Amino acid sequence: MNMHQRILRLLRQKNLVIGGSFVAIIVLMAIFAPLIAPFDPVSDADLMRSEMRPDGTFIFGTDTHGRDVFSRVVYGARISLSVGLITQIINTFIGVSLGLLAGYWGGKTDDMIMGLTNIMLSIPVVVFALAIMASLGPGLINLYIALGLTNWSYSCRITRAQVLSAKKADYVKAAHSLGYGHIRIMFGQIMPNILGPVLVITTLGAAEAILLEAALSFLGLGAQPPTPSWGGMLSSARNQFFTAPWLSIFPGLAIFVTVLALNLFGDGLRDILDPRNKAKNVGSKPK
Amino acid sequence: MNEIKENILGDIEKVEPLLKVDGLCVSFDSPNGPVPVVRDVGFYINPGEIVGLVGESGSGKSVTALSLLSLIPSPPGHITAGRSIFEGNDLLKMPNKRLRKIRGNRISMIFQEPMTSLNPLMSVGDQIAEVFRLHVGSSKVEAKELALKMLKKVQIPAPEKRMKEFPFQMSGGMRQRIMIAMALCCNPTLLIADEPTTALDVTIQSEIMDLIIEMRQEFGSAVLMITHDLGVIAETAERIIVMYAGQIVETGSVNEIFDAPAHPYTNALLQSLPVLGRRARFGRQRLQEITGTVPDPADLPAGCAFSNRCPNVQDICKDTSPLLNETNIQRSVRCHFPLTLNSDGEA
Amino acid sequence: MHRFILKRLLQFIPTVIGVTLIIFLLLNLVPGNAALSSAGRLELDPEVVAQLRKDFELDKPVIVRYVNYLGRLAQGDMGKSMLRRYDVSEVVFGRLGATLKLACAALAIALIVGIPIGFISALKQGTWLDIGLAVVSVAGVSIPQFWLGILLMYVFSYMFNILPTSGYGGGAFSNLILPALTLGVGYAALLARITRAAVIEVLAADYVRTARAKGLSALAINLRHVMRNSFVLILTTSALLFGSLMGQTVVVERVFSWPGVGSLLVESIFQRDIPVAQGCLLLIIMVFLIVNLVVDILYRVINPRIDFK
Numbered sequence: 001m002n003m004h005q006r007i008l009r010l011l012r013q014k015n016l017v018i019g020g021s022f023v024a025i026i027v028l029m030a031i032f033a034p035l036i037a038p039f040d041p042v043s044d045a046d047l048m049r050s051e052m053r054p055d056g057t058f059i060f061g062t063d064t065h066g067r068d069v070f071s072r073v074v075y076g077a078r079i080s081l082s083v084g085l086i087t088q089i090i091n092t093f094i095g096v097s098l099g100l101l102a103g104y105w106g107g108k109t110d111d112m113i114m115g116l117t118n119i120m121l122s123i124p125v126v127v128f129a130l131a132i133m134a135s136l137g138p139g140l141i142n143l144y145i146a147l148g149l150t151n152w153s154y155s156c157r158i159t160r161a162q163v164l165s166a167k168k169a170d171y172v173k174a175a176h177s178l179g180y181g182h183i184r185i186m187f188g189q190i191m192p193n194i195l196g197p198v199l200v201i202t203t204l205g206a207a208e209a210i211l212l213e214a215a216l217s218f219l220g221l222g223a224q225p226p227t228p229s230w231g232g233m234l235s236s237a238r239n240q241f242f243t244a245p246w247l248s249i250f251p252g253l254a255i256f257v258t259v260l261a262l263n264l265f266g267d268g269l270r271d272i273l274d275p276r277n278k279a280k281n282v283g284s285k286p287k
Numbered sequence: 288m289n290e291i292k293e294n295i296l297g298d299i300e301k302v303e304p305l306l307k308v309d310g311l312c313v314s315f316d317s318p319n320g321p322v323p324v325v326r327d328v329g330f331y332i333n334p335g336e337i338v339g340l341v342g343e344s345g346s347g348k349s350v351t352a353l354s355l356l357s358l359i360p361s362p363p364g365h366i367t368a369g370r371s372i373f374e375g376n377d378l379l380k381m382p383n384k385r386l387r388k389i390r391g392n393r394i395s396m397i398f399q400e401p402m403t404s405l406n407p408l409m410s411v412g413d414q415i416a417e418v419f420r421l422h423v424g425s426s427k428v429e430a431k432e433l434a435l436k437m438l439k440k441v442q443i444p445a446p447e448k449r450m451k452e453f454p455f456q457m458s459g460g461m462r463q464r465i466m467i468a469m470a471l472c473c474n475p476t477l478l479i480a481d482e483p484t485t486a487l488d489v490t491i492q493s494e495i496m497d498l499i500i501e502m503r504q505e506f507g508s509a510v511l512m513i514t515h516d517l518g519v520i521a522e523t524a525e526r527i528i529v530m531y532a533g534q535i536v537e538t539g540s541v542n543e544i545f546d547a548p549a550h551p552y553t554n555a556l557l558q559s560l561p562v563l564g565r566r567a568r569f570g571r572q573r574l575q576e577i578t579g580t581v582p583d584p585a586d587l588p589a590g591c592a593f594s595n596r597c598p599n600v601q602d603i604c605k606d607t608s609p610l611l612n613e614t615n616i617q618r619s620v621r622c623h624f625p626l627t628l629n630s631d632g633e634a
Numbered sequence: 635m636h637r638f639i640l641k642r643l644l645q646f647i648p649t650v651i652g653v654t655l656i657i658f659l660l661l662n663l664v665p666g667n668a669a670l671s672s673a674g675r676l677e678l679d680p681e682v683v684a685q686l687r688k689d690f691e692l693d694k695p696v697i698v699r700y701v702n703y704l705g706r707l708a709q710g711d712m713g714k715s716m717l718r719r720y721d722v723s724e725v726v727f728g729r730l731g732a733t734l735k736l737a738c739a740a741l742a743i744a745l746i747v748g749i750p751i752g753f754i755s756a757l758k759q760g761t762w763l764d765i766g767l768a769v770v771s772v773a774g775v776s777i778p779q780f781w782l783g784i785l786l787m788y789v790f791s792y793m794f795n796i797l798p799t800s801g802y803g804g805g806a807f808s809n810l811i812l813p814a815l816t817l818g819v820g821y822a823a824l825l826a827r828i829t830r831a832a833v834i835e836v837l838a839a840d841y842v843r844t845a846r847a848k849g850l851s852a853l854a855i856n857l858r859h860v861m862r863n864s865f866v867l868i869l870t871t872s873a874l875l876f877g878s879l880m881g882q883t884v885v886v887e888r889v890f891s892w893p894g895v896g897s898l899l900v901e902s903i904f905q906r907d908i909p910v911a912q913g914c915l916l917l918i919i920m921v922f923l924i925v926n927l928v929v930d931i932l933y934r935v936i937n938p939r940i941d942f943k
Contacts, residue, residue, distance in 0.1 A: 358843060360838070391847055392849055396844075400840050404844045405841055407863070421848065421850060
């Protein structure tokens with residue numbers, strides 16, 4: 001292997017390393033927000049220092065109400081990450097359960113679930129989330145629900161495929177004839193197989209959910225002021241954009257970095273977990 | 288690893304070989320550094336001759352063949368040393384532009400997988416015509432006519448209709464006929480067939496072999512027939528080259544190889560064959576499998592590559608690599624204890 | 635071929651019914667009174683409320699309302715706005731042109747920029763150029779579109795003052811540039827990634843090796859063998875992309891005050907005007923479904939393999 005390819009390989013792993021470290025930093029930022037943020041994100045308002053440019057005290061400047069933008073961005077990580085986490089837990093739970101049901105029972109149950117999955121895939125995620133928001137009304141909790149219900153088709157399909165192949169495996173039949181519970185055996189076979197793909201799906205799904213939360217909050221449908229959500233901050237800063245651009249630049253940058261980190265991390269995970277990619281890199285002999 | 292081959296160079300003047308490969312080394316990049324998959328391979332092919340290149344999968348035989356036309360995927364593959372003299376020019380040093388004039392024209396190739404070796408979105412007629420357009424410079428209409436002629440030559444029924452069909456509409460045997468037609472368009476002096484029958488049904492296999500032989504008689508091409516199955520070439524090849532773990536371990540005429548194998552590996556290969564007409568070795572009724580597995584090219588044994596599977600292994604085999612000993616121009620063996628010298632019996 | 639198109643059209647019907655059912659149920663699960671009061675937000679006298687309930691069939695069970703709705707939908711009637719009593723289909727279809735214009739412009743940018751970048755990356759696989767383009771495209775996928783829109787607006791409208799900030803501008807081309815760019819960049823990046831993966835897959839195919847063994851030049855191989863085969867792979871994915879793109883128009887339209895279906899949808903959600911929201915949602919999904927249908931049929935035309943089955 002020459003130098004060039006050595007660097008390439010490092011870079012490939014760097015996806016995971018760089019993405020992972022940024023995700024870790026953002027997670028720590030969210031957990032230790034009270035220690036990091038110099039001001040309270042909501043109550044430390046002072047109209048006397050409204051819309052001040054970034055300086056030594058307020059490194060990201062202040063907003064219209066005189067609140068410290070940096071502190072609000074730090075606290076905003078809590079909302080974005082919780083959106084990523086909660087929606088993906090709901091999505092994975094729905095997807096894996098439906099996939100298990102469809103694969104295990106087959107027949108009409110399978111047809112129904114797969115029909116539903118296909119219809120879900122034919123409705124763009126944003127549109128589906130908007131439909132739920134239209135029904136439930138604006139608000140952060142509703143947003144969790146909306147995003148949690150929209151993006152489970154992929155984990156459903158993968159789980160179903162794994163159940164079907166596990167069902168065919170001879171040793172499952174054999175174990176069954178020995179009186180072992182079918183479900184217990186299949187779980188032993190299925191879980192390790194879907195863990196990798198589901199991990200990749202949830203990481204990339206979290207990135208997508210955070211982006212969507214920001215977009216919907218920007219539309220005014222998500223967290224309502226004064227909650228410090230990045231999308232919400234951008235939404236309230238719309239009218240001050242030309243006069244106080246720092247109000248828009250920093251929350252936007254925070255979203256961008258978070259989503260980028262998750263995407264890099266997810267890509268890196270996929271490179272490691274996908275056997276097809278692995279085979280490509282090992283330089284196996286051609287047929 | 289480099290062996291001196293002066294005597295072979297001296298002998299070779301008698302017949303000018305069509306292709307002469309010398310000291311070919313190919314390695315593939317892996318995360319743990321380059322892995323040598325072809326190690327110092329040298330052989331020759333005379334005009335019009337059929338030579339069999341035999342070895343298990345992973346022995347480096349396909350990589351050797353692909354390297355001759357610089358067709359190995361690169362990266363990760365690299366030809367690290369060697370010469371391949373074809374009609375007086377070194378194929379490996381040739382600029383791409385000149386090499387392209389030889390590919391599909393003077394030297395053609397047939398591949399193992401007829402299912403995937405044809406472009407699925409192009410009619411087979413167009414795929415054959417492409418060769419005439421490229422190397423003969425025919426017009427579109429001429430190329431189509433010539434392609435139709437080729438289809439007739441490889442005995443495809445209803446060729447006019449087949450011209451317009453796509454590969455997915457054809458059986459494996461039919462597709463391999465198309466591949467052969469494509470390879471013979473420009474009347475090549477050398478045809479490299481890389482496991483041409485492996486992916487086919489047994490009944491189709493012999494049809495395709497017969498076709499290759501027939502075509503070779505018609506076109507006079509030399510054939511390098513690569514296979515893992517000695518049985519396939521028993522009836523057709525004139526000389527055989529046996530490869531193991533990236534090296535040539537034995538060469539010889541078909542009779543020599545079948546009647547008196549010198550290398551324990553060749554012997555084992557023969558014993559794993561079902562009884563085969565006149566070439567069968569008498570007294571061997573039971574099929575024998577070779578114990579153990581082909582060594583990982585990234586982790587070769589210190590001495591002889593076959594030492595971990597060899598029934599006659601001695602201490603020297605485990606730490607000293609044997610050289611390729613040539614008894615004459617076409618007979619050679621890479622073994623410390625060649626069978627023909629040690630055992631009498633059948634040899 | 636005709637039989638395939640017919641079959642595909644027949645499959646289309648249950649999907650449409652499923653989609654309308656899901657959207658209808660979602661938007662009508664809210665109990666009638668709640669919807670009405672939030673729609674009105676006014677103290678109406680009982681008589682008017684009773685009339686409203688009757689007009690919008692709020693006293694009937696959801697299933698009955700759905701069947702009636704479906705029947706009217708088949709005749710192109712999407713009902714009336716709860717708030718202003720206008721005809722939903724008229725208004726919604728009136729907004730469709732602007733949205734399609736935006737979506738098509740963005741798609742054009744994505745195709746023109748994304749596919750060549752993906753091709754170059756794949757052909758130069760592993761070089762610094764490939765790595766650089768990979769970095770750019772992962773950034774392009776990750777950037778929040780509305781934020782990008784604001785930044786573009788700041789640079790081109792505020793700093794250099796060469797393009798209008800927002801609005802439809804009576805259909806002027808200059809008004810289209812920023813929204814289309816905002817919407818297109820992310821999809822260009824996505825398409826570049828998809829194209830790269832597809833081309834790499836095709837380049838490793840046996841038939842490409844056959845083409846090389848024939849003696850074809852790299853250019854001829856790429857033009858005749860690689861491009862067409864990778865387009866088949868790219869096409870299916872881009873059809874799915876278009877759906878997400880239609881969805882994202884909602885956000886971009888809001889940023890640039892673009893008078894499309896998306897803006898109307900967001901307004902109607904705020905006003906809790908269910909029939910209008912329903913109409914907008916259905917229209918957006920229908921456009922996506924129809925595009926998918928067309929692409930599917932197109933796919934069979936350029937890819938003969940699946941034919942005759």
